[in-house]
Amino acid sequence: MDLNPSLRRALIAVLAASGLATAGVVGAQERFIVMASTTSTEQSGLFGHLLPLFRQASGIDVRVVALGTGQALDTARRGDADVVFVHDTVAEEKFVADGFSRKRWPVMVNDFVLIGPAADPARARGVDIAAALGKLAATGAVFISRGDKSGTHAAELRLWKLAGVDPSAARQASYRECGCGMGPALNMASSTNAYVLADRGTWLSFKNRGELKVLVEGDRTLFNQYGVMVVDAARHPHVKQALAQTFADWVTSPAGQAAIAAYKIGGEQLFFPTAVRR
Amino acid sequence: MSPPLLVLADASVRFGAVEALCGVNLSLHRGERLALVGANGSGKTTLLRLLHGLVPCSSGARVMQGHGATPTVAMLFQRPFVLSLSVRQNLWVALWLRGLPRAERAARATDALRRVGLEGLAGRPARDLSGGQQQRLALAQAWALRPDLLLLDEPTASLDPSAKREIESLIEAIADEGVTLVMSTHNLGQAKRLAHRVVYLEAGRLVLDLPVAEFFNNALPPVASQFLKGELPWI
Amino acid sequence: MNTVADSFWLAVRLIVDADAALWHIVGLSLRVSGTACVLGTCAGLLLGTWLAVARFRGLGVLVWGLNTLLALPSVVVGLLVYLLLSRAGPLGPLGILFTPTAMVIAQSILVVPLIAALSRRLVLDALRDGGDQLHSMGASPLLAGAILLLHGRFAVLTILLTAFGRAIAEVGAVMIVGGNVDGVTRVMTTAIALETSKGDLPLALALGIVLLGVVGVVNLAVCAVQARSPLARDALV
Numbered sequence: 001m002d003l004n005p006s007l008r009r010a011l012i013a014v015l016a017a018s019g020l021a022t023a024g025v026v027g028a029q030e031r032f033i034v035m036a037s038t039t040s041t042e043q044s045g046l047f048g049h050l051l052p053l054f055r056q057a058s059g060i061d062v063r064v065v066a067l068g069t070g071q072a073l074d075t076a077r078r079g080d081a082d083v084v085f086v087h088d089t090v091a092e093e094k095f096v097a098d099g100f101s102r103k104r105w106p107v108m109v110n111d112f113v114l115i116g117p118a119a120d121p122a123r124a125r126g127v128d129i130a131a132a133l134g135k136l137a138a139t140g141a142v143f144i145s146r147g148d149k150s151g152t153h154a155a156e157l158r159l160w161k162l163a164g165v166d167p168s169a170a171r172q173a174s175y176r177e178c179g180c181g182m183g184p185a186l187n188m189a190s191s192t193n194a195y196v197l198a199d200r201g202t203w204l205s206f207k208n209r210g211e212l213k214v215l216v217e218g219d220r221t222l223f224n225q226y227g228v229m230v231v232d233a234a235r236h237p238h239v240k241q242a243l244a245q246t247f248a249d250w251v252t253s254p255a256g257q258a259a260i261a262a263y264k265i266g267g268e269q270l271f272f273p274t275a276v277r278r
Numbered sequence: 279m280s281p282p283l284l285v286l287a288d289a290s291v292r293f294g295a296v297e298a299l300c301g302v303n304l305s306l307h308r309g310e311r312l313a314l315v316g317a318n319g320s321g322k323t324t325l326l327r328l329l330h331g332l333v334p335c336s337s338g339a340r341v342m343q344g345h346g347a348t349p350t351v352a353m354l355f356q357r358p359f360v361l362s363l364s365v366r367q368n369l370w371v372a373l374w375l376r377g378l379p380r381a382e383r384a385a386r387a388t389d390a391l392r393r394v395g396l397e398g399l400a401g402r403p404a405r406d407l408s409g410g411q412q413q414r415l416a417l418a419q420a421w422a423l424r425p426d427l428l429l430l431d432e433p434t435a436s437l438d439p440s441a442k443r444e445i446e447s448l449i450e451a452i453a454d455e456g457v458t459l460v461m462s463t464h465n466l467g468q469a470k471r472l473a474h475r476v477v478y479l480e481a482g483r484l485v486l487d488l489p490v491a492e493f494f495n496n497a498l499p500p501v502a503s504q505f506l507k508g509e510l511p512w513i
Numbered sequence: 514m515n516t517v518a519d520s521f522w523l524a525v526r527l528i529v530d531a532d533a534a535l536w537h538i539v540g541l542s543l544r545v546s547g548t549a550c551v552l553g554t555c556a557g558l559l560l561g562t563w564l565a566v567a568r569f570r571g572l573g574v575l576v577w578g579l580n581t582l583l584a585l586p587s588v589v590v591g592l593l594v595y596l597l598l599s600r601a602g603p604l605g606p607l608g609i610l611f612t613p614t615a616m617v618i619a620q621s622i623l624v625v626p627l628i629a630a631l632s633r634r635l636v637l638d639a640l641r642d643g644g645d646q647l648h649s650m651g652a653s654p655l656l657a658g659a660i661l662l663l664h665g666r667f668a669v670l671t672i673l674l675t676a677f678g679r680a681i682a683e684v685g686a687v688m689i690v691g692g693n694v695d696g697v698t699r700v701m702t703t704a705i706a707l708e709t710s711k712g713d714l715p716l717a718l719a720l721g722i723v724l725l726g727v728v729g730v731v732n733l734a735v736c737a738v739q740a741r742s743p744l745a746r747d748a749l750v
Contacts (some may be wrong), residue, residue, distance in 0.1 A: 025589075034692075061586070065611055065692035080610050190712075191554030199705050208712035226595030236600060243575055332648055352649070359643035361664045371660065376649045419650070 005037075032061035033243045034083035036072035038151055039181040041226075044110075044201025044270055049263045054250055057092070060243050068181070070149030076100060079236035083244040085251075087226045088151035101229040103197070105252050107227045108260050108271040112155060113203060114216035115186070116195040120152045124195065127273035129219040141201075142194035144185050147177030156197045157223060186212075189260060199224060202264040228252070251275075283308050283427060283458055284329060289338035291324055294422070300482045306460065306474050307428070311453055313490070314462035320479040322462040325351070326429045328510035329460060342393055350376075351425055352420035354435035356432040358412040360404035365396055368404045371487060372419040394448055410441025428452060430461040436470065446472065465496040470494060520718035527719055528726070531538065534696075535720075539727055540599055544701040545613055545687070546680035549620035553680075556621070557628025564629065565636035576633070582626035587619075591689030594619040611692040616700070620688040623660035624676040631672045637660050641655060650691065667739070681728060701727075 001231070041047065042064055043178070051062045054099075065076060076084045077100055084101070086092060092104045116124060116133055122141040124132035136143055142197045146153040160167050167175045178185055182202040190210035198206075203214070228248045233241040250256045257273035259261040262271070282305040291299040291377040299321045306329075308310065314322045330351050340350055348456060361368050378386070390399040392398045394414040399407065404415060412432060420428055430449065434442040450472060453459045462502040463469055469476055469490070476493040486493070527535055564576060577658030596602050598610040598618075609615050639661040647657040662669055684702035693707060701724045708717035 034694075039710070043707075063611065063692075063694040063697050065694055079605070105514040163545060183712050187710075189713055202711075219714065229692050238606070327645075330649055332645070353647075355646055359646040361643075361660065363667075365662075374652050375647075375656075490587075 001189075003226065007174075010037035010251060013087050026114045031059055031243065032063055033082040033247060034063050034065060034080065035063050035085055035247070036075045036083040038072060038087065038181070039066045040150070040199045040202050041087070041204060042066035043181075043183060044199070045205055045265065046201065046260070046263055046271060050222060050251075050259055054247060054256070055257050057250060058237050058246050059245060061086055062188050062247060062261050067146045069154070076231050079231065079239060082182045082231055082240045083247055084231065085226065086151055087224050088154050089225050089227065091151075091154065092227050092229060093213050095229060097108075099232065100235055101232050104227045105248055106274050106276065107251055108157060108257075108273050110198050110226070110271045112152070112197055112222040112224055113184075113200055113214045113218065114195065115189060115198050115203060115212050116215045117193040118211050118213045120215060122195070125215045127216065127218050129159055129222055132164040132216045133160055133165055137163070137165040137167065140261050142176065142192060143198045144189045144192075144194050144196040145175060146182065146185050147179045148181070150181075151224070152182060152197065152199055159197070159221060177218045201265070201270045204268060204270065226271070235246075246263065280308060282306055283342065283344070283349060285339075285341045286325060286328065286335075287339045287341070288380055289328060289335045289340055291333055298482055299328065303485045304477070304487070306458060307459065308426070308458055309456055311459040311474045312461070313469035314460065314475045314479060315464075315466065315469060315476060316479035319481075320438055321482040322479055323431055324459065324482075325484075326431050326462060329427070330429055330447040336380035338482060344426060350423055350425045351427045351429065352423050353429040354413070354416050354420060354431065355434045356435050358409075358416040360407070360412050360415060362399050362405050364405065365404045365407070366391065368398040368415060369419055369422060376423055379405075386424075392420040393421060393451070394418045398432050400494040408441070410444060412447065413437060413441070413445055414513075418451070419446070421452060426455055427458045427460070430459070432462055432464060433465060442468075466494075514716055518720065521722060523719035524722035524726070525582065525717055527723060535723070537696070538699055538701055538704055539723070540614065540683055541698075542702070542724070543727065543731075545616045545700060546620060546677060548617045549680050550624060550673060550677045552617070552621040553624035553628055553676055557625045557676070558632050560634050560667070561629040561632030562631045562655060562658035562662060565640065566658045578624055579630050579633075583630055585626065585684040586622065586685065587623055588685030588689065589617050590623050591686035594622065594690050595688065610690065611698060612695055613691070613698060615690040616687045616698060619690045620680040620683070623683065623686060624680050625681060627676050628672055631675070632662065632669065633673070635665050635668055657744045670735065670739070674735065678728065681724070721747070728737055 001143060003211050022273050037047070043066075047062075047064050051064070055061060063077065065072075067082065069088045069091060072081070072084060073087050073091055073095055074080050076095070083169055084092075085097070085107070089104075096099055096104050098108055114124060114129060114166075116122070119256040122135045122139040123137050124141075126132060145156060157190065176188070178188055183206065185196055186198060186202065187208055190208050193211060193213075200217075228251055230241060230248050231239045235241050251260075252275035257275055260273050282304040286302050286304040289299065289302045290297060299366065301373060302325065314325060316322050324333065328335065328352050331340070331342075361371060363371070369390060370383055373383040373386060388397070391400055392415055396418060398412055399411065404412065407415065433447050433449070437445065446468065449459070449461070453472070459472070461472065473490050476486070476488060476490050477484060478493075519722065525616070552586060560579075564579070594615065595605050595610065598607065598615050599605055600610070636658045640657065643661060643664070644657060647660060648654075673732050687700055688696070688703050688706065691700070691703065693699050693703040694698075699707075701720060705717045705720045706726070708714075708720065
């Protein structure tokens with residue numbers, strides 16, 4: 001093929017440019033981390049608000065895989081995630097103790113609320129969650145539990161313990177474990193007019209409320225602690241520890257904390273920053 | 279006499295427990311026209327397939343010898359199978375399977391279609407053709423290969439009388455070019471018209487092997503003559 | 514019923530508004546399931562044809578196994594592929610978990626048994642009609658099988674569309690190996706699952722209607738291509 005010299009040069013230029021462009025795309029693709037988090041956090045919409053701000057600040061893409069807390073931690077244990085962002089302090093501390101991460105940083109709190117039918121047959125309405133749960137057990141009102149090893153499920157079990165009630169023993173039929181996420185549990189409660197413990201974030205974005213209302217809120221024991229952990233590269237060498245650390249640093253920095261506080265649904269703030277100033 | 283084209287020496291064919299052919303001795307010379315007759319299940323189809331080489335002998339031998347190159351064998355079945363392609367494309371597939379180069383394929387295809395009178399229908403879907411036309415296509419496929427041996431398994435059994443006559447004249451035209459013919463048929467008139475030699479099969483055994491004139495005129499074993507008499511209304 | 518009516522109009526609005534995020538999700542669904550079907554077709558047709566013409570002891574067991582795999586739950590495929598691709602698993606170093614590549618692999622595995630089992634039946638039945646003829650024309654068993662696939666190409670197309678339907682409509686496998694990551698591995702079905710669990714039922718149904726609409730357009734395109742073939746006549750898929 002006898003190409004005109006200038007045409008040949010143009011062809012080389014185009015090839016070089018596309019080579020660079022591809023390299024650029026590949027390069028951009030390299031700057032991402034996988035974050036294992038919970039379905040309730042994702043469904044609250046926080047990530048849709050927070051992560052674009054982080055990308056602007058650092059150029060790093062955060063790919064969120066939303067699972068139950070137990071599953072999220074297992075995913076990180078297997079090395080399939082670079083950073084973990086969940087809300088089960090006990091499980092997180094075990095994660096660190098087992099050597100999968102060097103440190104847990106507290107990030108924010110949100111709270112749980114007890115949701116139930118507006119008619120409130122068990123008369124659970126009030127400010128004391130332990131008392132409310134006691135009344136639910138006493139009246140045999142139907143309660144939907146997530147039953148899925150999630151942070152919310154763990155919190156729920158702790159609250160039953162606080163109330164001195166063993167929910168699975170007493171009145172089996174009225175304690176229903178669905179093994180599902182927060183949204184489906186709320187759907188079930190909505191369609192059967194049952195009681196359910198939910199995180200405020202999911203509740204505020206939940207659209208299928210039916211007759212459900214918030215019945216108990218504000219009790220200190222209902223507060224839900226979030227922590228971030230970077231998976232240790234000593235344990236899983238392929239993990240993008242530096243990039244993950246950038247995220248952990250940012251989310252606990254004044255900028256990240258302010259972004260968290262700025263997230264509102266219907267004018268209501270969902271998450272309250274708690275990172276310790278360094 | 280020149281050496282035989284194909285020899286079956288005490289050949290038997292078994293399918294599992296069933297013996298379809300037993301101890302068949304047959305030699306075929308170039309240019310011969312053989313008719314195979316016998317009741318259903320007597321082994322005519324198996325014998326044809328053995329002659330082609332589609333089934334192996336369970337015992338005995340099948341020996342084929344040509345002048346230098348391996349002889350080409352083509353076969354026609356009672357119900358022609360045509361692919362859901364055009365008439366010409368069906369021919370191409372047959373020629374392509376035999377490894378013929380492209381230019382030669384095109385030339386032979388056109389020639390064969392003309393010979394059987396299907397050149398006007400070359401672009402039509404082959405499945406749209408009538409039974410007789412499809413059998414003509416099968417003949418074209420066979421002809422295009424320039425076979426040394428042409429085997430036919432009741433080729434006109436499923437056709438109406440006018441289609442029958444067309445096919446018979448085409449078969450005769452092929453045979454006139456020197457192609458060796460072995461044809462199984464229920465139609466004794468057809469056997470009389472087309473064959474030089476008739477072979478009668480019964481329960482997998484080759485019972486009679488006679489020139490056509492002798493077959494129809496001489497005294498025959500009772501079973502054979504019963505068979506013939508039973509078949510007579512079909513002539 | 515109100516929800517269904519609301520969802521229908523919501524679906525229309527979604528399509529008309531041409532929301533970029535929605536079309537990204539639709540495009541990803543088509544690319545993932547389309548690629549999986551192409552790969553599955555190559556493997557499935559080969560396997561099906563081979564099973565139709567092969568003769569050996571143990572063939573029956575293989576066929577039984579294949580037919581049983583027709584009932585393979587998509588979640589199970591997802592789990593198996595996840596274990597394979599996880600960093601803790603044998604193919605971990607490839608680092609393709611939670612990417613569209615992993616989803617393609619999982620869906621390919623899902624459709625191969627379907628394509629293989631159905632094409633095997635197709636070739637077997639066709640061999641009964643034309644096997645002898647093709648054999649006598651000099652075709653090896655596998656080549657005869659391939660020719661018969663060409664012969665039955667409209668039926669093969671239906672098989673492929675069935676496989677595509679199975680792939681694009683499944684949620685279990687892509688959820689587990691893809692992780693439903695926003696903007697990266699979120700496809701139509703995982704988006705529907707997400708909106709359902711968030712309680713936004715009208716949107717979930719609307720997305721379902723959009724999915725059916727997209728598949729409907731694909732089928733229309735296939736019909737149009739077929740109609741141009743003179744051999745198609747009444748063979749519209």
